[in-house]
Amino acid sequence: MTTLQDVSLDTEGFMVDPNAWNPEIAEALAEEEGLAPLNERHWAVIDFVRKDWGETGESPTLRRITKQSGVNTKELYALFPKGPAKKVARVAGLGKPKGCI
Amino acid sequence: MKRLLILGGGTAGTMVANRLVKELESDDWKITVVDESDTHIYQPGLLFIPFGTYDKKDVIKPRRRFLPTDSELILAQIDHIEPDSNRVWLKDGRSLAYDYLIITTGSRIVPEETPGLAEDEWRRSIHDFYTLEGALALRDKLRDWEGGRLLMHVTEMPIKCPVAPLEFLFLADWYFHEAGIRDRVDLTLVTPLPGAFTKPKASEMLGALLEEKDIHVEPEFNVERVDPDDKQIISYDERTIDYDLLVTVPVNMGSEMIERSGMGDELMFVPTEKHTLKAQHHDNIFVLGDATNLPSSKAGSVAHFQVDGFIENFLRAIRQQALLPSFDGHANCYIESGFGKGLLIDFNYDVEPLPGRFPLPGFGPFALLQESRANHWGKLMFRWMYWHLLLRGKELPIPAELSMAGKWN
Numbered sequence: 001m002t003t004l005q006d007v008s009l010d011t012e013g014f015m016v017d018p019n020a021w022n023p024e025i026a027e028a029l030a031e032e033e034g035l036a037p038l039n040e041r042h043w044a045v046i047d048f049v050r051k052d053w054g055e056t057g058e059s060p061t062l063r064r065i066t067k068q069s070g071v072n073t074k075e076l077y078a079l080f081p082k083g084p085a086k087k088v089a090r091v092a093g094l095g096k097p098k099g100c101i
Numbered sequence: 102m103k104r105l106l107i108l109g110g111g112t113a114g115t116m117v118a119n120r121l122v123k124e125l126e127s128d129d130w131k132i133t134v135v136d137e138s139d140t141h142i143y144q145p146g147l148l149f150i151p152f153g154t155y156d157k158k159d160v161i162k163p164r165r166r167f168l169p170t171d172s173e174l175i176l177a178q179i180d181h182i183e184p185d186s187n188r189v190w191l192k193d194g195r196s197l198a199y200d201y202l203i204i205t206t207g208s209r210i211v212p213e214e215t216p217g218l219a220e221d222e223w224r225r226s227i228h229d230f231y232t233l234e235g236a237l238a239l240r241d242k243l244r245d246w247e248g249g250r251l252l253m254h255v256t257e258m259p260i261k262c263p264v265a266p267l268e269f270l271f272l273a274d275w276y277f278h279e280a281g282i283r284d285r286v287d288l289t290l291v292t293p294l295p296g297a298f299t300k301p302k303a304s305e306m307l308g309a310l311l312e313e314k315d316i317h318v319e320p321e322f323n324v325e326r327v328d329p330d331d332k333q334i335i336s337y338d339e340r341t342i343d344y345d346l347l348v349t350v351p352v353n354m355g356s357e358m359i360e361r362s363g364m365g366d367e368l369m370f371v372p373t374e375k376h377t378l379k380a381q382h383h384d385n386i387f388v389l390g391d392a393t394n395l396p397s398s399k400a401g402s403v404a405h406f407q408v409d410g411f412i413e414n415f416l417r418a419i420r421q422q423a424l425l426p427s428f429d430g431h432a433n434c435y436i437e438s439g440f441g442k443g444l445l446i447d448f449n450y451d452v453e454p455l456p457g458r459f460p461l462p463g464f465g466p467f468a469l470l471q472e473s474r475a476n477h478w479g480k481l482m483f484r485w486m487y488w489h490l491l492l493r494g495k496e497l498p499i500p501a502e503l504s505m506a507g508k509w510n
């Protein structure tokens with residue numbers, strides 16, 4: 001069982017180094033968010049977000065997630081209640097999503 | 102003879118045509134602009150139409166008049182770009198070959214993206230002011246509206262001119278005061294953002310101004326659908342808000358022609374290099390103005406700052422030289438705050454709006470993030486600057502790269 005003790009988080013709880021992420025850390029962060037245990041649908045989202053981040057260097061917007069991961073917006077809100085944008089990014093080990101300006 | 106093709110003759114397309122016509126030899130280059138209509142709308146003026154400050158005639162002029170005489174204007178709908186063969190197809194079946202392409206097709210509202218919005222109540226109890234027809238319909242509505250709950254609703258970010266919804270509320274507060282019914286009107290901002298604006302400092306100050314004017318904020322509201330019969334908006338996490346009058350900024354997207362070309366992201370904006378404005382996957386295509394996917398604001402002032410640095414880069418591109426990272430995300434907006442006052446905010450990719458004074462030689466100083474009468478005049482003067490200086494590619498008394506002079510850190 002991984003604890004978050006060795007993981008450096010910023011003041012808002014987002015991982016400082018996305019490359020240090022692994023699935024156990026995701027489970028531990030999900031626990032803190034009250035989402036554990038993560039199921040297959042959570043992982044469909046997290047895997048997509050990680051892959052997209054690897055390709056583009058940005059955490060994807062909700063619209064991008066719902067268009068490309070096979071999980072629609074309604075389900076996304078059910079999986080990551082109240083503020084899926086932040087929760088998905090946090091559990092996937094990415095920085096806080098930047099709002100557009 | 103080489104051909105430069107500019108798709109879209111709005112704010113950015115017109116500016117860039119006027120600037121490049123001076124730089125490129127007319128014996129070597131032919132500049133062609135394509136737009137679907139000959140009416141150029143001064144979009145910042147749309148904000149003032151619902152309140153009767155401006156009328157239709159104040160915001161439209163013939164597009165052709167602002168384009169250089171040595172350029173060609175084709176009035177037609179663009180169907181798609183075929184980047185691999187350097188060709189653009191028009192809806193009428195014609196095609197145009199190019200050597201270099203500049204995409205300036207802007208962004209538009211798409212109310213159909215939200216269930217319940219663009220149905221029977223559209224332009225009856227549900228309104229927009231991002232289109233000329235919408236702004237005029239809302240003016241007629243406000244004329245004999247007797248009060249109730251007005252929601253100023255933002256569907257999804259990004260939207261063009263992200264401060265316009267706040268300005269709408271400030272002006273509405275003033276308008277209903279003048280009409281003597283402010284006590285019968287509840288004004289509420291409903292936004293997917295955590296606060297009044299995207300950047301923390303500005304959000305805080307603008308939030309305080311909203312509170313002072315008794316305007317409520319419902320943050321982090323991501324709308325799923327509108328129930329036009331029960332007059333409710335419903336979020337994905339099942340919050341509901343009632344309204345009597347819904348003023349909404351629907352989802353903003355790029356032109357459908359971008360999607361038909363297979364060149365867009367999920368909002369039909371074109372992936373663009375952040376500092377050079379080159380299309381990510383094509384060396385002879387550039388993207389300016391609202392059509393990019395960049396995290397800079399979608400605003401006319403931003404398009405202006407982009408064009409400033411772009412001209413040099415375009416000349417470098419045609420000489421096969423490396424591009425310079427000339428665009429820093431600079432944005433600069435006057436915010437109408439009602440009762441004849443306004444604020445000015447100035448920021449870029451990295452520097453968030455800070456309080457201070459903006460040093461505008463010959464005009465200012467305008468107060469940043471503080472209300473003043475000069476800022477209100479700045480906004481009204483902007484219409485004159487838009488037609489006479491900005492579009493014609495003349496120097497504006499503002500430097501392109503964000504200057505820290507005058508900001509209080």
Ligand SMILES: Cc1cc2nc3c(=O)[nH]c(=O)nc-3n(C[C@H](O)[C@H](O)[C@H](O)COP(=O)(O)OP(=O)(O)OC[C@H]3O[C@@H](n4cnc5c(N)ncnc54)[C@H](O)[C@@H]3O)c2cc1C
Nearest residue numbers: 109111112113137144145179206207262390391400401402
């Ligand atoms: C209510 C409101 C208030 C605003 N206030 C401000 C403000 O105070 N300050 C500020 O700086 N900015 C403001 N803006 C934003 C500003 O107007 C835009 O950012 C700016 O006009 C963008 O320029 P553009 O050239 O990218 O797009 P546009 O000026 O919109 O031009 C796009 C052009 O492309 C054409 N086009 C698109 N698709 C096709 C096609 N398939 N075929 C043919 N032609 C096509 C269109 O006809 C249009 O002429 C405001 C906008 C709105 C709506």
